[in-house]
Amino acid sequence: MTIANVVAGERYEVSLLLFGRVRRRIQIITMGRSAPYGGDGTIVMEGESLLLTEEFVARKDRVEFVIRNRDQTGTVFLLGAAVRRLLDASQ
Numbered sequence: 001m002t003i004a005n006v007v008a009g010e011r012y013e014v015s016l017l018l019f020g021r022v023r024r025r026i027q028i029i030t031m032g033r034s035a036p037y038g039g040d041g042t043i044v045m046e047g048e049s050l051l052l053t054e055e056f057v058a059r060k061d062r063v064e065f066v067i068r069n070r071d072q073t074g075t076v077f078l079l080g081a082a083v084r085r086l087l088d089a090s091q
Contacts, residue, residue: 001065003083006058011086015053016067020045020076024069030056031064042070049079055086 006012018026024045035056043052056063069076 001067001078001081002062003065004062006061006063006083007085008058008060011055011057011088012063013053013055013084013086014065015051015082016078017080018045018050018052018067018076019048019079020069021074022047024074024076025071026076027066027068027070028052028054029066031066034058034060034063045076 003012003014016028020026022045025042026045027042029041035058043050067076067078
């Protein structure tokens with residue numbers, strides 16, 4: 001998943017809506033050095049749907065995430081994604 005038109009050095013929040021079977025394991029990582037991502041490497045779905053929200057700081061004008069299924073079989077669907085820029089408390 002590529003997020004374009006971000007500003008290097010700015011903080012953002014990404015929300016992902018995922019759907020799959022209970023106990024599916026997914027992994028979310030960034031490609032290259034586009035953003036340090038503070039989320040867990042592997043996430044276990046507690047239910048059939050999961051809304052995951054994490055923050056990141058862009059290092060380039062676009063950020064690339066990889067979302068992959070860590071299980072041998074089965075499918076996890078990405079149903080939606082939202083990104084918003086976070087303002088500093090001083091703004």
